[in-house]
Amino acid sequence: VQQYRITLLPGDGIGPEIMAVTVKVLEVVAQQEHIEFSFQEAPIGGAAIDATGVPLPDETLEMCRQSDAVLLAAIGGYKWDDLPANLRPEAGLLGLRAGLKLFANLRPAKILPQLLDASTLKPEVVNGVDIMVVRELTGGIYFGQPKGIFTTESGEKRGVNTMAYTESEIDRIGEVAFATAQKRGGKLCSVDKANVLEVSQLWRQRITELGKKYPDVELSHMYVDNAAMQLVRNPKQFDTIVTGNLFGDILSDAAAMLTGSIGMLPSASLGSDNPGVFEPVHGSAPDIAGQNKANPLAQVLSAAMMLRYGLNQPVAAEKLEAAVLQVLEQGDRTGDIMSEGKHLVGCQEMGDALIKVL
Amino acid sequence: VQQYRITLLPGDGIGPEIMAVTVKVLEVVAQQEHIEFSFQEAPIGGAAIDATGVPLPDETLEMCRQSDAVLLAAIGGYKWDDLPANLRPEAGLLGLRAGLKLFANLRPAKILPQLLDASTLKPEVVNGVDIMVVRELTGGIYFGQPKGIFTTESGEKRGVNTMAYTESEIDRIGEVAFATAQKRGGKLCSVDKANVLEVSQLWRQRITELGKKYPDVELSHMYVDNAAMQLVRNPKQFDTIVTGNLFGDILSDAAAMLTGSIGMLPSASLGSDNPGVFEPVHGSAPDIAGQNKANPLAQVLSAAMMLRYGLNQPVAAEKLEAAVLQVLEQGDRTGDIMSEGKHLVGCQEMGDALIKVL
Ligand SMILES: CC(C)[C@H](C(=O)O)[C@@H](O)C(=O)O
Numbered sequence: 001v002q003q004y005r006i007t008l009l010p011g012d013g014i015g016p017e018i019m020a021v022t023v024k025v026l027e028v029v030a031q032q033e034h035i036e037f038s039f040q041e042a043p044i045g046g047a048a049i050d051a052t053g054v055p056l057p058d059e060t061l062e063m064c065r066q067s068d069a070v071l072l073a074a075i076g077g078y079k080w081d082d083l084p085a086n087l088r089p090e091a092g093l094l095g096l097r098a099g100l101k102l103f104a105n106l107r108p109a110k111i112l113p114q115l116l117d118a119s120t121l122k123p124e125v126v127n128g129v130d131i132m133v134v135r136e137l138t139g140g141i142y143f144g145q146p147k148g149i150f151t152t153e154s155g156e157k158r159g160v161n162t163m164a165y166t167e168s169e170i171d172r173i174g175e176v177a178f179a180t181a182q183k184r185g186g187k188l189c190s191v192d193k194a195n196v197l198e199v200s201q202l203w204r205q206r207i208t209e210l211g212k213k214y215p216d217v218e219l220s221h222m223y224v225d226n227a228a229m230q231l232v233r234n235p236k237q238f239d240t241i242v243t244g245n246l247f248g249d250i251l252s253d254a255a256a257m258l259t260g261s262i263g264m265l266p267s268a269s270l271g272s273d274n275p276g277v278f279e280p281v282h283g284s285a286p287d288i289a290g291q292n293k294a295n296p297l298a299q300v301l302s303a304a305m306m307l308r309y310g311l312n313q314p315v316a317a318e319k320l321e322a323a324v325l326q327v328l329e330q331g332d333r334t335g336d337i338m339s340e341g342k343h344l345v346g347c348q349e350m351g352d353a354l355i356k357v358l
Numbered sequence: 359v360q361q362y363r364i365t366l367l368p369g370d371g372i373g374p375e376i377m378a379v380t381v382k383v384l385e386v387v388a389q390q391e392h393i394e395f396s397f398q399e400a401p402i403g404g405a406a407i408d409a410t411g412v413p414l415p416d417e418t419l420e421m422c423r424q425s426d427a428v429l430l431a432a433i434g435g436y437k438w439d440d441l442p443a444n445l446r447p448e449a450g451l452l453g454l455r456a457g458l459k460l461f462a463n464l465r466p467a468k469i470l471p472q473l474l475d476a477s478t479l480k481p482e483v484v485n486g487v488d489i490m491v492v493r494e495l496t497g498g499i500y501f502g503q504p505k506g507i508f509t510t511e512s513g514e515k516r517g518v519n520t521m522a523y524t525e526s527e528i529d530r531i532g533e534v535a536f537a538t539a540q541k542r543g544g545k546l547c548s549v550d551k552a553n554v555l556e557v558s559q560l561w562r563q564r565i566t567e568l569g570k571k572y573p574d575v576e577l578s579h580m581y582v583d584n585a586a587m588q589l590v591r592n593p594k595q596f597d598t599i600v601t602g603n604l605f606g607d608i609l610s611d612a613a614a615m616l617t618g619s620i621g622m623l624p625s626a627s628l629g630s631d632n633p634g635v636f637e638p639v640h641g642s643a644p645d646i647a648g649q650n651k652a653n654p655l656a657q658v659l660s661a662a663m664m665l666r667y668g669l670n671q672p673v674a675a676e677k678l679e680a681a682v683l684q685v686l687e688q689g690d691r692t693g694d695i696m697s698e699g700k701h702l703v704g705c706q707e708m709g710d711a712l713i714k715v716l
Pocket residue numbers: 090093094249553554583
């Protein structure tokens with residue numbers, strides 16, 4: 001029996017309910033696959049602010065460090081929107097990424113045939129779309145110094161952030177991206193703004209250089225404005241995308257929305273020496289929190305990513321993914337992905353359905 | 359008779375041919391509306407590099423300054439892609455924006471009922487979409503200092519760009535945006551990344567403050583990643599969008615592509631003391647240059663924006679716009695917007711058709 005210590009960070013809004021369902025489902029797969037999980041829970045985001053005054057208590061970060069993987073649900077909510085930036089729920093998330101040095105963020109945007117209709121794009125445009133966005137997560141403008149609001153000589157305020165990448169930061173995420181593309185369709189598109197930004201020029205140079213080590217990966221480069229266009233025009237042209245923190249934030253959300261159902265999309269954040277963090281792409285949806293309406297499937301698929309990328313348990317991962325497809329196939333739908341003729345279920349019932357097919 | 363001096367910057371690729379057609383069309387409207395244009399032409403971009411070694415010769419900038427408006431076609435091409443950044447065609451465009459202090463860029467993304475099918479989105483999602491993106495154009499990360507590629511203490515290279523806005527820069531573009539929203543649907547959505555970036559926090563504060571002067575405009579704020587999503591999910595929710603230089607670059611292209619026909623989209627770049635620059639959103643399309651295949655309609659619609667925003671000739675502007683709709687209505691299509699049952703025409707024939715309906 002393989003044993004794993006998993007830190008659960010339910011966070012805010014619908015976080016606790018989708019996490020509860022996911023843990024139940026994980027227990028079932030664990031038994032089948034001779035895995036033993038010991039789960040420990042810690043506060044983050046708004047919940048942590050309410051309990052301790054800060055969005056990422058030291059104990060939470062330390063507990064994450066001591067575990068084999070971290071499963072995060074969702075953070076944030078209107079309630080904490082007026083706090084200063086460094087005390088808001090988002091700061092907890094950024095602190096977790098930095099604290100665990102999670103420099104690689106994998107965000108798949110895959111169209112499920114069962115949910116093809118959910119897309120706002122024409123079926124022939126999105127049918128078969130399967131994109132992996134590899135986003136750099138601990139550098140770029142999210143963390144670059146100097147940053148802040150300063151006063152100029154003329155006495156007015158000036159807001160400043162710095163987009164910066166060093167060669168080693170670029171190489172590190174580039175390696176992950178090439179390796180990912182190799183295991184997928186063998187095509188990597190690096191997105192930058194090298195026609196304007198020096199930081200992008202360095203990015204492009206290094207990715208090009210790195211590409212020589214991966215002759216089996218077909219490398220291309222695209223400007224970020226064009227990439228935003230091409231995702232809408234013809235998303236099937238993309239296989240794996242690699243880009244910086246800010247561009248990745250924007251493009252992975254645009255790519256996610258092509259599917260029409262962000263309640264379905266997981267993500268993985270990986271470092272080299274620390275456990276990875278696995279979380280859904282969607283937010284904390286405070287408006288439907290506690291009403292048993294939330295879609296737990298992105299959280300379950302995040303657990304599958306945890307099994308695959310964090311714990312090297314690909315068989316268990318596939319089982320979870322297959323179960324998700326099967327409940328969709330049999331017509332079970334939460335409100336966010338409901339369509340005519342399907343069977344509306346709540347968050348818990350969706351969990352029960354998964355357990356039943358497992 | 360009202361007289362105007364217009365500087366024409368045909369630029370590269372398909373630029374010269376779409377410009378030639380547009381000038382012909384403008385001459386016809388001019389005669390009808392008792393306007394007299396004196397056109398003068400100057401090189402920019404790749405054409406200027408070939409002729410003079412730099413992408414924006416001083417004479418070109420000076421000629422622009424001395425005119426009532428500038429009509430620009432398109433710049434760039436593979437041929438100049440390997441030059442250092444400051445000598446590339448794009449540098450000419452950035453130099454023009456900076457040199458004329460064109461801080462406000464207006465980019466409409468409007469679905470034409472005649473071209474509804476061209477969109478990759480479902481007709482019910484995009485039918486009626488009419489968005490104006492107001493992009494800040496002379497600040498932000500495009501121009502912020504410090505920038506460059508530096509060597510760190512440990513001897514590795516570090517690429518750096520600075521995203522910065524002062525209060526007065528924000529106020530200036532904010533005023534344009536509120537005034538624009540007032541004349542349109544009365545809704546303004548300001549896009550930033552205030553949950554992470556200090557520069558966005560200042561942006562949001564100032565736009566909120568400015569909003570108090572415009573109680574008739576309904577102001578909202580959205581994070582840039584969410585905005586990219588919402589453009590795909592439900593573009594009809596947007597009326598006017600205001601945002602910084604980089605976010606505006608990305609979002610205006612995404613919005614443009616919702617229409618499915620960027621060969622149709624014009625833009626205006628305005629300052630306060632200098633003539634405006636009016637140009638299509640599309641690029642120079644070197645692959646079809648000189649083949650009489652280019653779609654001149656975005657250039658013609660850019661001339662209409664010039665008449666409206668640059669020369670205060672709204673009647674002439676409407677005539678041009680109506681002519682464009684009418685040729686589409688009668689079924690004329692260049693290759694990029696061709697669909698079954700329509701009538702395929704070349705660049706020049708499209709111009710002739712416009713002149714005929716005028
Ligand atoms: C909440 C926010 C700080 C975060 C980000 O910008 O990275 C989110 O948008 C994401 O993509 O995970």
